[in-house]
Structure formats: C-alpha cells, structure tokens
Amino acid sequence: MIVLKFGGTSVGSPDRIRSVAHLVACIPGRKTLVLSAMAGTTNDLVTLTQLITSGERDRATRHVEMLRSRYIDNVVPELFAGHELHQQLAEEALTPILDSLLLQTLNEAFTHNDEKQILACGEMMCTALMALTLQLYEGITPHKLLALDFMRITHEGRPDIEYIAQRLRPMVEGVRDAEALFLTEGYICRNAFGEVDNLRRGGSDYSATLIGEAVQAEEIQIWTDIDGLHNNDPRVVNMTSPVRRLSFGEAAELARCGAKILHPACIEPARRAGIPVRLLNTLDPSAPGTLISHVTNRDMIKAISAKDGMCVVTLLLKHLSNSDVSTGQFLITLTEAMHRLHIEPDILMASGDGYVIVTEEDSGAIDTLIKEMTPWAEGSVQSDLSILAIVGDMGWHRIGFEARILEAVDDVAVRLICYGTSSNSIDLVIATEEKKRAMVYLSDHLFAHLRTPGPEVL
Numbered sequence: 001m002i003v004l005k006f007g008g009t010s011v012g013s014p015d016r017i018r019s020v021a022h023l024v025a026c027i028p029g030r031k032t033l034v035l036s037a038m039a040g041t042t043n044d045l046v047t048l049t050q051l052i053t054s055g056e057r058d059r060a061t062r063h064v065e066m067l068r069s070r071y072i073d074n075v076v077p078e079l080f081a082g083h084e085l086h087q088q089l090a091e092e093a094l095t096p097i098l099d100s101l102l103l104q105t106l107n108e109a110f111t112h113n114d115e116k117q118i119l120a121c122g123e124m125m126c127t128a129l130m131a132l133t134l135q136l137y138e139g140i141t142p143h144k145l146l147a148l149d150f151m152r153i154t155h156e157g158r159p160d161i162e163y164i165a166q167r168l169r170p171m172v173e174g175v176r177d178a179e180a181l182f183l184t185e186g187y188i189c190r191n192a193f194g195e196v197d198n199l200r201r202g203g204s205d206y207s208a209t210l211i212g213e214a215v216q217a218e219e220i221q222i223w224t225d226i227d228g229l230h231n232n233d234p235r236v237v238n239m240t241s242p243v244r245r246l247s248f249g250e251a252a253e254l255a256r257c258g259a260k261i262l263h264p265a266c267i268e269p270a271r272r273a274g275i276p277v278r279l280l281n282t283l284d285p286s287a288p289g290t291l292i293s294h295v296t297n298r299d300m301i302k303a304i305s306a307k308d309g310m311c312v313v314t315l316l317l318k319h320l321s322n323s324d325v326s327t328g329q330f331l332i333t334l335t336e337a338m339h340r341l342h343i344e345p346d347i348l349m350a351s352g353d354g355y356v357i358v359t360e361e362d363s364g365a366i367d368t369l370i371k372e373m374t375p376w377a378e379g380s381v382q383s384d385l386s387i388l389a390i391v392g393d394m395g396w397h398r399i400g401f402e403a404r405i406l407e408a409v410d411d412v413a414v415r416l417i418c419y420g421t422s423s424n425s426i427d428l429v430i431a432t433e434e435k436k437r438a439m440v441y442l443s444d445h446l447f448a449h450l451r452t453p454g455p456e457v458l
Contacts, residue, residue: 001172002027003220005034005186005208010223010282011126012039014079017133020223023285024181025138032172032182032211033142035130036204037122038075041067045101045122049115052105060105068098071125079129086136093128097121117196123147123185123204131183142183143175150214151189151207153197159206159269160192165214172215184211205263209277213269220270220277222262227281228290229254229261231303232443236436241447243303244288247296250303250391251277253425256346257389258307267292301392301401301446304439308432310346310385311361312415313369315377317353330376331355337372341365346387347418347427356416358387358429385415386435388428390442402426408445412438 004024011017017038024033037045044067051060071094080087104110104118127144134140150167152160172182186204191197199206205222212220229251230240246254248271255262261279270277270292280289296302317330334355338345343365347358359366361383370379394401405426406417416429430438 001215001217002029002031003034003208003212003215003217004031004223005204005221006036006223006282007204007225008036008039008042009225011035011130014075016282017079017129018137020282021130021133021138023223023282025134025140028179030178030180030182032145032184032215032217033130034184034186034204034208034211035123035126036186037126041122041125042119042201045119048101048104049118052107052110053115057105061102064098064101064105067101071098075129079133080136083136086132090129090132093132094125097124097128113195116198119198120148120185120188120196123187127183127185134181134183140181142181145171145182145184147185147188147207148190148196151199151210153189153191153199155192157191159189159199159210161210161213161269164210168211168214199265202263202266205266206269209266209269209275212275213273216273217275220275221280222266222277223280223282224261225281225283226261227284227287228279229259229303231447232439233258233304233306236306236439237443239443242288243290245295245297246290246292246302247294247393247424248292249422249424250296250393251292253389253391253420253422254303254305256307257305257387257391257425257427259303259305296393298393301390301394301404303391304442304446305389305391306435306439307346307387307389308435309361310358310387310429310432311366312382312385312429313357313359313366314380314382315355315357315370315373316379317355317377319353327353333376334373337369341369343369347416347429349416349418358385358416382415384432385429386432388430388435388438388442389425390428390446391425394423394426404446405442408442409438412441 006020011020048060048063051063072091076087076090080090101118101121104114107114131142131144134142150164152163154160186207188198208220208222228242231243232240234240248267251262252267255264255267274294277292278289281287343359345357345359349356366381373379390405409428412430412434414428414430418427420427
C-alpha cells in the first residue's frame, strides 16, 4: 500500500484534477489517495464563516452563490466537457454540499461546530469530483473512504491513533483487489464528541501520514507543485537546490520552523511507523523529489527555514529578601501560566537568574504573562523577530558547524543562538527586517557548492 496526498494547488483546476487522476492511475499496486480542497476554496469557506459570525447574512448568501457558480458553472462543465452524464452526476454530488452552506447563512445560532462543518466542505467537493474523474477518464471506480468514519481526535485535540487504526484497517483489508484505489478526504475528522472537526490548516499532510501509519503503508507520498524540499526558501533566495535525502528529525525541524511544504505535525506518525515519506512534484512527476526516512547523509548542513512573527520574552528574577519562592518553584509557576495562556514556546532557556522565551507574538497573552510574573521577575519583550533554523546532521561534538554558521552572519545582529535538543538544528533569532539578508548570506556561505541538482534518490 502506498498513500498519496495531493495538495490544493495540485488539484486547483479541472486540468490539474485530470492530471492527478492520470498520474495516480499509472502508479501500480494498492494505493490510498488523500485530497485537499481545491486551491482557494478553504479561504473562501473561512470568509463565509466570518460573514455569518458577523451577522452579514446577505453577503454570506452572495458568497455561497459565488462558490456555487464557480463549481457548477465553471469547474464541472470544464472538467466533464462533452460528457453530460458525468456532468449531471457531479452537479448532483456537489449540490447538497452547496445547499448545506446556504442553510448555514440562515443559522441564527451559528456555533464553532457549524464553522467546522463549513470548513469540511472543500475536501468533500474535491473528492466527489475526483471520484467521477477517475471513473470517466481512467476507467477506475475508487473505493470511497469517508474521513469522518475513521479519523478522530481526542479531547486534547490529538489524533486518536488506536481508533483510527481500528476503524480504517478493516475497511482497507476488506478489499482484496491487488490494484485497489481508495479515495478519502484530508484535513477533516471528528472530535471526541463525534462532531465534525479538522486537523487545522495543512492538516491533509497529517491525514496522509496518520493513514499511512494505520494501514502500515510501504511509503507515503506528498505531492506539491515544487520539486521536493529546497535548501532555502525560494521566495526569499534566488538560487536554491532540492535536498534529496533527509532524516525524520531533520524534516521535523524544518517543518517546525516554517518549511511550507510540510505540516509541522505530519512527520511523527511516519517516524513512529518507520514509513518513508517522499515529497514529489505534480508538475514534474519524474523529478526525484525528497526522501525522508531513518537514513540521511551524515555530517552536513542540509537546509534553512525561517519562522516569522516571533518575540523574545526575558524574565529576570528579583532578589527579594522576603521571598520564599525557589528557582524551581518559579519555573513551575511560569510553565503553568504559559499553558493556561496558550503560549507555546519555540525556545525556552534559563541562564543564571534569567529566563528567555521565544514564542509567537500575542500581545494580550504576553502582557498577561509578564503581569502575572511581576511579583517575582522583571519582564521585557522584543518583537518583530524571526527564527532561522539551520538544519542537518551536525552533533555538537563535531567541530566546525557553529563557526561556519556564525561566519556567514557576522554582519547580522543575532539576538540568540541555540543548539536544539537533537543534533538536527541550530536556531538563530534575528530581527525580521534582517531575515532576507541573513538567509542569502547563509546560502552563499553554506551551499555555494550546490549549484547543480543533487543525486537522484533511489
């Protein structure tokens, strides 16, 4: 079994949907196809929820009719041109979904759960179109797996691993066909109460790796519109090269710090199950892409990723003669407050009587944290910062990596440098306005020898 996930841009137009259907049909063996919503649809659905929440019912109704026109009057006729039966079947499949959106515009008691039901509609429409496309153009009738029948999260919002496997595995194993194609929605799930929910933005990657783990897949393939994961952000740096091989740990670090090609949580299910993940290019299927597995090229820096919108919170303990709070007790108080305020630190460091927290900017939560810590510590905040993660196989005992990185940015003010808990990354915290310059310097210094494509992955 191979799991194949295609993102929104890969299925962003009728031509793309047909191309994906043909690509999947040419892959031999049993496979599960996981789809995102067509590009732009989730954004439109988010806008719809905002219009309903703000009470703009007329605008919300017009917004649904705009979606209906796009799908029924444009996508469907172009996708099934000259095939009236399939065009009719597509309209019949999409109309109930679009009608449900229209009903939500009249919902006077609109809740967060209703919002989640709306956001699920993009994936549902895309899989309905893909099923008919496979039938018409490739002669394949896929076995439809409804994500809401097997994908579930716990009360804490984490995937219910045992439940997913227990529900999904019999569905797949019950089909004996050696060339069976299963089709399901990414992103959407149910919560512990049985309500429609989702795995958050980018969650289709997560769906794919959770499915791969549940069915013990041989490989998970994530198809996007670029050739694998590059050694720097091509939107910032002109000359980048694909990284052909990464370890699970290296890929997780790149995803954590902003690599857009990967959902931050999606690597863990594949790592747990030891299933290779291959990042491939829908526009160039023959390109080798990037292979993520337990195997990696040793003793080298692989890539750089950046995460914006960060701030540094510094807490300096007060020396109070009447204070009976120990350093350990203060740390417990601090972490409990961060948990309550939903502050997720990317970096948490202690040095002497000071604590440094690098986290996403949220002025309300940060201000509250500093106020709550005032009896024991003086707090300050630096905003408009970015984390640059330099990722590779570079344990602290291997001499030279830190020096090469710091040489590259010797003309950039670095607020903080941190060796991660693994040997996979070194993080730099810098002003966001310096990010582009730092990324270019790092590329020139670390990857100047990589101006030709790397070796193909076997």
